[in-house]
Amino acid sequence: MTTPDAPETPETSRLQPGEAFPAFALPDADGKTHALADYAGNYVVLYVYPKDDTPGCTKEACDFRDSAPLRAVGAAILGLSRDDAGSHTAFAEKYSLPFPLLSDPDATFMKEIGSYGPKTLYGKTSDGVKRQTFVIDPQGKLVKSWLAVKVEGRADAVAAAIAADQVGHA
Template sequence: MSEQQRLAPGDAAPEFSLPDADGKTVALADYRGRSLVVYFYPAASTPGCTKEACDFRDSLAVLDDAGFDVVGISPDKPEKLAKFRDAEGLTFPLLSDVDKSVMTAWGAFGEKKNYGKVVQGVIRSTFVVDPDGKINKALYNVKATGHVDRLRKDLGV
């Protein structure tokens, strides 16, 4: 994926309106006035994605106290997201981007290396959106393990 397709600090966050695990529509506009952490992950209930989601779950109170909400977005259908949420006790919205249009708009879907091969897929990415809807941080190709701790350090929370 070319650098020009990637978001950078100061860019307007691309709008989204996606179903959550219960089929309720959640939009970026719902978070205006608060900071939002948006993270994209490849698949619910896989080892890395579970670790990352549980790290966000375990940091949610601290992030919330600092004024940050969290949403996770994957290409999974809402039914799978509901099972994942319930199995792991996740308390933040998991959104379904089955057609990957939102991921593409955010630069979180495209060419990536997987075990040395170039493939099309979800690029594990995390963004911090400020209360006005602008990108504050754009982190691409993050590691599932330890990523949330690093993000918290970067945010000073």
């Protein structure tokens, strides 16, 4: 049986660990533009999710909000969906999300990184946002990506990947 976060076949990313992550400049709910370059020198967690205030996306956002190991590694967290500023504002306020939610209404950047396109959900294939997570190192290179994400435990897994990368660069 296929679940929303477990596709029938494994996905592969166009992006490989060690490669430069594509530059982006996307607006948050307040209209402030966030560019990857703004976070130079810091780890960045970019998580792509389908829709504000839906059960899986709410669980995912709250897991990122509540992860003590992720807070401990000090990474910047950025959520990304196609939702507009009003939706992002309501979602962030409702769940006290302390990180920016970025908007890509036409999915232009999501398509570039492979986070939008054909996906299978409950046996039906259609184009849509793919729940994925990317860890970007302080030099702007991809450390690790999670494709076809399962929400449970991922925030802590992201923290572990960052901690391991930090040790590798110590």
